[in-house]
Amino acid sequence: MTRHRTLGDEGSVLPLTVGYALLAVVLVLVAADAISLALAHKRADTVADAAALAASDGFVLDVDGGGAHARLDPATLAELAAEVVAASGEVTLIAADTPDGLSARVTVATIWRPPISSLFVPDGVRLESSATSRVVLR
Secondary structure, eight states: OOOOOOOSSSOOOOHHHHHHHHHHHHHHHHHHHHHHHHHHHHHHHHHHHHHHHHHHEEEEEEEEETTTEEEEEEHHHHHHHHHHHHHHSSSSSEEEEESEEEEEEEEHHHHHHSSOOOTTTTTTEEEEEEEEEOOOOO
16 A cells, blocks of 8 residues: 655745744844934934024124114134034034025035944945024014
């Protein structure tokens, strides 16, 4: 009497489980790097906003017969922006200028490096952020 073996649903789910586990680990690592990138960009935006706001406080008030007029001094503007950026420690000042004498425009940059090194994420990305703050007298 011979026994015939029938093909059924027998097999191992181990390769499938290992594959899904590796996929899950890769997704978690990439998600952690993406969150880190978003936070670094938000940090650069915050420093640029703060530097532009501080720089717009460096205005000079010109008083004449017709009233008072504010204008930004480019040297003071750059100095105030540099102080705020230097306090951040990880962002560098690219430019601080005034296009119209009433607005302070500040550009900063930083390099983001992924906290978890991965094959799917670049080694480093240069992030740049600009902000403008305007002097308004009422």
